[in-house]
Amino acid sequence: MSKWDIDVESVRGVLGKAMDTAGKFEDEFTSYSDGLASAAKSAGTMAPGAKPKSGTPGPVAAALEEFADKTFNDLRYLPARAATSIGGAAKATEEYVTGDLKMAANAQHDAIPDPKLPPVKTEGSKGK
Numbered sequence: 454m455s456k457w458d459i460d461v462e463s464v465r466g467v468l469g470k471a472m473d474t475a476g477k478f479e480d481e482f483t484s485y486s487d488g489l490a491s492a493a494k495s496a497g498t499m500a501p502g503a504k505p506k507s508g509t510p511g512p513v514a515a516a517l518e519e520f521a522d523k524t525f526n527d528l529r530y531l532p533a534r535a536a537t538s539i540g541g542a543a544k545a546t547e548e549y550v551t552g553d554l555k556m557a558a559n560a561q562h563d564a565i566p567d568p569k570l571p572p573v574k575t576e577g578s579k580g581k
Contacts, residue, residue, distance in 0.1 A: 464546045468539055475535040482528060486521075493517045 496513035510518060 459546060459549050461546060461550060464542065468543055471535070471539050475532060475539065478532045478535070485528070489517050489521050 493510060493514035496517070497511050
């Protein structure tokens with residue numbers, strides 16, 4: 454049988470760091486979006502010396518736009534997934550602690566002899 458030994462304070466510390474990191478998603482998404490837009494603009498067009506016109510991207514810009522469109526939903530759900538994972542880990546730790554307390558209470562309850570039962574006879578005793 455494996456032993457579980459969860460250090461609740463350490464879990465709280467890790468979850469706090471995870472929440473701090475997850476709280477930075479908005480800034481990261483802005484940076485990601487700005488970076489893609491800058492790369493698309495810098496990629497230019499296929500015509501030498503031509504300036505990119507709005508709505509007429511070159512092949513690299515078109516590929517970046519397609520990439521951004523296809524990854525948008527995955528990125529959009531990262532904060533929700535992170536929040537769910539952090540909440541799940543917190544709940545699991547809470548249940549672990551609650552389970553420990555219940556097991557301890559049950560063990561204490563089971564250790565109290567029932568006064569309605571006759572005394573347990575052991576070797577060398579006379580039922581007293």
